[in-house]
Amino acid sequence: MFTTIMKFYFPTFLSVVSFFILSCDIDEDLIEISNIGGEKSELLIPEIIEMEGNEDAIELVMQAGQTEFFEGTFSDTFGYNGHFLGPTLRVYKNQVITLTTKNTIGEPSTIHKHGLHVPGNVDGGPHQPIASGKSRVDVLNINQEASTNWYHPHLMGSNAEQVYKGLAGMMIVEDEKSLSLGLPDEYGLNDIPLIVQDRLFVDGKMTYTSDHRVGYLGNTILVNGTPNAFKKVPIGWVRFRVLNASNARFYNFNFEDNRNFQVIATEGGFLDRPVTVKNLEVWPGERFEIMVNFSNSSSIKFMAISNNRRQSESFEIIEFRPDESISSQGELPTQLNSITPYDASQAENIREFRFNMDGVEGGMMGINGFAMNMKVINERVQKNILERWVISSFDGKHPFHLHGTSFQILSMDGNAVPLHERGWKDVVKVNDEAEILVRFELEADDDDPYMYHCHILEHEDMGMMGQFTVQ
Ligand SMILES: [Cu+2]
Structure with missing residues (x-):
């Protein structure tokens, strides 16, 4: 039996056309990519599919479609069960799930389970193509710590463009520890996915042309597919699952007021203890979970400096708006894990x-x-x-x-x-x-x-x- 699949919803109307410009002053150390106006859009939260039963099954349908990132202009995109990105799958340690992936995008692809500890025959690498019009069934034995993982194509030779067009989704593993630590765990409210991607928009349209040497760099930040995003957050501790799903861009994240935040997890699980930082480098493919303590203050911008090119570039990633009317619970534990270091x-x-x-x-x-x-x-x-x-x-x-x-x-x-x-x-x-x-x-x-x-x-x-x- 299939778990209910909720549609990954994208609004068709973004209030005002907003865009970013790149001002290239090569004498400056810092290239500003700045938002020059327009209203912000509320962060889109991918729907979550809870895999709770023990032999639970889920179907992901790879689709080609169009997405209106900016009002009035449609871009050709791909998605899972939608037109850009895919639902977040939440699975539990010791669960066995059956994942059916149907490809309808008109070209072959694969579905790699990035971060999952699964054998080669269900890993979804280049040797497991799914022809367009066909489906593939993977039985996944979830046997690893609570962690933030993701799924995306892994086809030899044309992977970059498929991910660029929207094929990526988050996969969260939970275990007894993650459920008992008292961490914020209300998805989309105080446990928030941040899938960070840069895309090149020309006249509002997402475009991809090859610059294979540097890797493809865009001029606009999307978070969960949202350009120019804001997110209302509760007062107190909020947990963010940061995934760099960009093709090539390196980010060094920080807050505009240079506040401290806590890193609590790397790709494969919790750190032993939270680590206080003021900035956090996240490279393509990496995931970090962070905790931020919001007080009843004005909006705060989450920023990044990126140094793929010789000059650094500074981006606004998303604006957080603390809102005391949102009630939530969640604490920062002092001890999260006990990892035995390899010798x-x-x-x-x-x-x-x-x-x-x-x-x-x-x-x-x-x-x-x-x-x-x-x-x-x-x-x-x-x-x-x-x-x-x-x-x-x-x-x-x-x-x-x-x-x-x-x-x-x-x-x-x-x-x-x-x-x-x-x-x-x-x-x-x-x-x-x-x-x-x-x-x-x-x-x-x-x-x-x-x-x-x-x-x-x-x-x-x-x-x-x-x-x-x-x-
Ligand atoms: Cu490389």
Whole structure:
């Protein structure tokens, strides 16, 4: 039986055309991308589908459609059960769910469960295409900590454009701990998804043209598909699940008044304790849960500085409007988790990965000198042993993502790992070099291997990806 699917609603009327301009003064260190007027729109909240039963089933229908981001102008978009993005799926540890994905977008795609600990044959990588007009059924055994994950396509070669057009959705795992900590947990009210994406709008229309080297950068921020967003929030603690679902943009988030906020979770689960920060770097593919304490004050802007280009760019992401008429409950616990750190001296194997922007065999970009080749298994990993992976780059910053499990970071650029990155991760920021400790418990065979890759989606499409088995 299918759980009720609520439509992912997009308003057809956004009150006033509003847009952003890029003022390029190359003498300035900071390029301002500023909102030059127009009313703000209330943040759209993707509908949530609760998977509560034990053999629960859900169907996602990939659709092509049009979305009116700005009044009077329609953009061609994709979505799941709607026309842009998809519903948030909430699942529970130890649940078994059946996910049926129907593709009606007119081109092949896949559905990757980013962050889920599932075997290679249901991971949704490039070897599991769903032809248009066809469906695919994945039985997913949810066996991991409470965490914020997401689903998106992972087709070889045209992944970037499919995600860009709207194929992405959040998948929340809950467990006994997450339900008993007393954290804010009212979805959309004090437990709020923030799916941050930049898109290029020309005359109100979302456009995509290839700039594969830098990765695609837009001029407008969408949060949950909302341009120029605001969100009313209750007084007190509010939890945000921040997902950088942008193709290529790096964000360093902060509040305009430079207030403190708390990081409580990385991709794969809670940190041991909340970590106080004033700014938070989130690269493509990464998720962080944060807690912000709002007092009965005036509106406050959540900002970001982005430095993909040589000049930094400053964006407003969303404006929060504290509202005392909204009642909510939720506390910031002092202890969230107790993660046993992996012991680097116990690592039984070392692998090295180097990102290449040039001079690779079989494609434009690659890892260790080779572009991704669907017919080549690059690495064979043994199940249940601890490994140290060293990932380096001499040419640009790249977010390194691997499938199938969560890992721990051992070092970043030769330095100790910042406190707020000392949790379970599936993306690591690689400036010069990062080291991770990883152990796989599930299998991926030659027919359905796992992937490791740069999560700048244009780089991935250009070949900056490899595949590995676990047996
Ligand atoms: Cu890259």
